[in-house]
Amino acid sequence: MNASVDAVQDAVIEEFGLFDQWMDKYEYLIDLGRKLPLIDPAYKDADHLVPGCQSQVWLHAEAEDGRVEFTADSDAVITKGIIALLIRVLSGQKAGDIAKADLYFIDRIGLKEHLSPTRSNGLVSMVNRMRNISAEYAAAT
Amino acid sequence: MQQAIAPATKTTHFDVERVRAYFPILSREVNGCPLVYLDNGATAQKPRQVIETVDRYYRDQNANIHRGVHHLSQRATSAYEAARETVAAWINAPASHQVLFNRGTTDGINLVASSWGRTNLRPGDEVIVSTMEHHSNIVPWQMICEEREAKLRVIPVSDKGELDMAAYADLLGERTRLVAVTHVSNTLGTVNPVREIIDQAHAAGARVLLDGAQALPHMRIDVQALGADFYAFSGHKLFGPTGVGILYGREELLDAMPPYQGGGDMIERVTFEKTTYNTLPHKFEAGTPNIVGGIGLAAAVDYVAALDQEALAAHEQDLLHYATGALESIPGLGIVGTAARKASVISFNIAGQHPFDVGTLLDQQGVAVRTGHHCTQPLMDRYGIPGTVRASFAFYNNRADVDALVDATRRAVDMLS
Numbered sequence: 001m002n003a004s005v006d007a008v009q010d011a012v013i014e015e016f017g018l019f020d021q022w023m024d025k026y027e028y029l030i031d032l033g034r035k036l037p038l039i040d041p042a043y044k045d046a047d048h049l050v051p052g053c054q055s056q057v058w059l060h061a062e063a064e065d066g067r068v069e070f071t072a073d074s075d076a077v078i079t080k081g082i083i084a085l086l087i088r089v090l091s092g093q094k095a096g097d098i099a100k101a102d103l104y105f106i107d108r109i110g111l112k113e114h115l116s117p118t119r120s121n122g123l124v125s126m127v128n129r130m131r132n133i134s135a136e137y138a139a140a141t
Numbered sequence: 142m143q144q145a146i147a148p149a150t151k152t153t154h155f156d157v158e159r160v161r162a163y164f165p166i167l168s169r170e171v172n173g174c175p176l177v178y179l180d181n182g183a184t185a186q187k188p189r190q191v192i193e194t195v196d197r198y199y200r201d202q203n204a205n206i207h208r209g210v211h212h213l214s215q216r217a218t219s220a221y222e223a224a225r226e227t228v229a230a231w232i233n234a235p236a237s238h239q240v241l242f243n244r245g246t247t248d249g250i251n252l253v254a255s256s257w258g259r260t261n262l263r264p265g266d267e268v269i270v271s272t273m274e275h276h277s278n279i280v281p282w283q284m285i286c287e288e289r290e291a292k293l294r295v296i297p298v299s300d301k302g303e304l305d306m307a308a309y310a311d312l313l314g315e316r317t318r319l320v321a322v323t324h325v326s327n328t329l330g331t332v333n334p335v336r337e338i339i340d341q342a343h344a345a346g347a348r349v350l351l352d353g354a355q356a357l358p359h360m361r362i363d364v365q366a367l368g369a370d371f372y373a374f375s376g377h378k379l380f381g382p383t384g385v386g387i388l389y390g391r392e393e394l395l396d397a398m399p400p401y402q403g404g405g406d407m408i409e410r411v412t413f414e415k416t417t418y419n420t421l422p423h424k425f426e427a428g429t430p431n432i433v434g435g436i437g438l439a440a441a442v443d444y445v446a447a448l449d450q451e452a453l454a455a456h457e458q459d460l461l462h463y464a465t466g467a468l469e470s471i472p473g474l475g476i477v478g479t480a481a482r483k484a485s486v487i488s489f490n491i492a493g494q495h496p497f498d499v500g501t502l503l504d505q506q507g508v509a510v511r512t513g514h515h516c517t518q519p520l521m522d523r524y525g526i527p528g529t530v531r532a533s534f535a536f537y538n539n540r541a542d543v544d545a546l547v548d549a550t551r552r553a554v555d556m557l558s
Contacts, residue, residue, distance in 0.1 A: 022172065022505045027556055030498075054513050054528070055497045075527060076495035077557065078502075 002067075005097050008089045009105035016109035025110070029081030036084040039073040050125045055079040057122035059129055063137045068095050070130060074122065082114055082123060090130055095141070098134035103127065155449065155456035157539045163188040163444070164537050174507025177545040182327050182486055182533030183511050185358055185380045187441070194440035195382060198433045206432055207406055207423070221432050224439030225422070231442045232372070233363040234389050238421040241388045241395075242435050246354040247277040249373030249388030250321070252425060253350055256398040257371075258285035258319075261348075267316045269347075271296040271304055271333075272523050273326045276516040278352045282321055296322070298523055302329035302478035309338065313345040320349045324356035328515040328531065329478025330461075330486030332356075339368045348394070354378055358535060359457060359484040361450055364389050376434060380535075381441035385434030388425075395421055402427040453536045457485040460534045464543040471551055473558075477529050485538075488515075488529035491550075494557050496528040502553035503530070508546055 003011070019025040039048070043060040050057040055076035062069045070091040074080045089105065090098050106112055114123055161167050164186045169176050178186060198220075204213035206221050222237075229237040243249050262268070268282045272295055286293045294312045297305045304322070313320075320342040325332050339349045350371035353362060357374045364372050369389070376385040390398075400407055400418055404427030409417040418424045464487055468474055473492035491499055500512030513528040514521045521528060532546055 023552075023556065026502060026505060030556060055495060056527075076497040078498045 002092050005089060005093050005101045009103070012085060012089065012105050013108045026078065029085075030077050031081070032084040033074075033077040033080030033082075036073070036080050036087070037071060039071045043071070044073060050122045050129055055122055057083065057126045059126055061130070061133045063095065063133075063141075066094055066096075066138075066141060067092055068098055068130075068134050068137060072126065078114075079123060082111060083126065086123075086127065086130070095134040095138035099131050099138055101131075155452040155536070157456060157537065160448070161537050161539070163190070165189060165192070167537060171507045171509070172505055175545075177508040177542045177549075179532040179534060179538065179542060179546060180509045180511050181358065181535040181538075182355060182378070182515075182531060184377045184383065185535050186537070187380055187382070187437075188444045190444045191381055191437050191440045195433050195437045198436055203433075205429055217432060220436050221430070224435040227439040227442050228387055231361075231446060232387075232389060233365050235365060236392065239390055239392050239395060241390070241422045241425045242430050243386050243388055243426075244384055244431070245375040245377070245386035246352060246373045247281075247386075249371075249386055250278055250350065250352065251281045252388055252401045253371050253373075253390070254281035254285040256401045256425075257348075257394065258282075258289065258291075260397075260399060262286070262289035262291040262318055264290035265316060266291040266318045267294050267312075267314070268292070269294045269296060269309070269312050269317060269320045269322075269342075271322050272298040273302070273304070273329060273331065273517060273520050274321070274323055275327055275352065275354070276518070278321055278323060278350075279519070291318070292316075295519075298520065301480050302326065302331045303480045304331075304333055304338075306334065306337065310341060313341060313347065315346070317342070317345055317347040320347055321352070322349075323352040323354075324362075325353075325359065325484045325486075326478065326517075326520075327355045327486070327533075328488050328517045328520055328529065329480065330483040330488070330533075331478060331480040332360075332482040332484055334482075335369075336367055343368065355484065355486070360454065370394060376438040376441065379438065379441055380445060381438035382431075382434045385431045385438050387438075392421070395425070398425075400424050400427070404428045406430075448536070457534060457536055460538055460540070460543060461485040461487070463540055464532065464534070464546065467543060467547045468550065471547070471554060473554065474550070477524060477526070485534035486531065487533075488531045490526060490529055491554055491557075494554070496530045498557055499530045499550065499553050502556060503546070503549050506545075506549040506552065508549045510546070 039058055039060055044058045048058045048060050050059055055074050057074045059072045070087050072083045166186050202217055204217040206218040225237045225240050229240045234240050270279055282293055296309045324335050342349045348370040351369050353372050353374040357379045370391050372389040374387055377383040407419050407424050407427040409419050474489055477488040496512040500510055503510050511531045
């Protein structure tokens, strides 16, 4: 049984609470970005590309038994680090939960600017795509 | 012709600390660090004189222009038209009615593409741009070329970031109607040999539009000495307000061009049978303009004009050379754009690192740079890179800003590698 979306978010917030220096936070993100399991190269194509002005993101989703698993990649490592967090929170959750998740952890760990529409790094579009895929799957099952 | 850029060894003194005191924003902090503002190519900060002019206008002078009999309207009209005179004098336009107010460089280029292009381009005609153009000096020409069945030709750029002038000479031909190139590259900093470009174009019977958005903030421009047919620039990069720009044009060309937009102010007489148009510059200024923007821009020009231009140029070249040397000492760092003649703009990449990551870590340290393709995707494709980190300096930047950039970049590299 997976921990709920909010339980995972709370755990991430607690982890980030340990960092009082911006450098520590970003070093952690860079580390997460490096560890992010790379997406199957077959999915790094135009269909899976979430276009962004600054950095590009590729997202692949697989749904089974009402849950959606995500793998993703980006050409920028900090973007990848944030993707790793989003995947940790959302991947493997029930499709309906993903579609309606309130991602409050982003703001609480001080990364809100990365998910602002003006940042145009593909993350906002990625989150929207994660939600849409899940909502469609939830509606179809 | 632009003022000669003094060599780095020039000893003329430019009191940068005194200048900085006029720019209130430079004393603020970002992410707990003193702001190091190196994104001047995107927009420049504003001196107190501009901020106070804008404030005073809304407090004391605000009224619509060109149509009121009342006192405030007449004062606002006078101030707006005086602003036009100020800008005209600064770029040495023969007459102020050749200086059109608009929203910015993009707006000016679109005006020429739409109005001049629609009446002058025939099927098979050619428009020449260059690989280093900003999208705003590419897309308007693509659009009008498609509409008029004209052809867009492109001057290639060398590895160093200079225009291939031999290729340019080959591109010029009897079908060339217009050459639209940037005076200074926003991404590379290259100062293009625009006088030569114009002379060759004119010899081939073509007109020339210069995108001066990145030139005006660094050098004084004389549109007559250059011989430009059209010259477009933005107010906000020239230390003035956002949302205002200038298009200079040769009088006979502007006179012959149809209006760009219809509306108030641009008409002489409107009937449902036939509308006749106002004279220059009003023919091209439909609707209530950015009045305070124009007046604020003039305040910016007055401010810049009062500075010692030679010392200012020498100071910026000093920053360019100092920063180039310091950045090049960082292992793995490569500068994109190493033309012999550059304005104080440095694009760079670090081997194995995405510019977005570097820029994000610089921002965390209070250093404001731009990352990405800088609206020059064909140029990024030319170099096979997704983007660059760009530090663009203004005259109010100092060597301490360069040191902060270099320290922050070193730290970013340490974290990323």
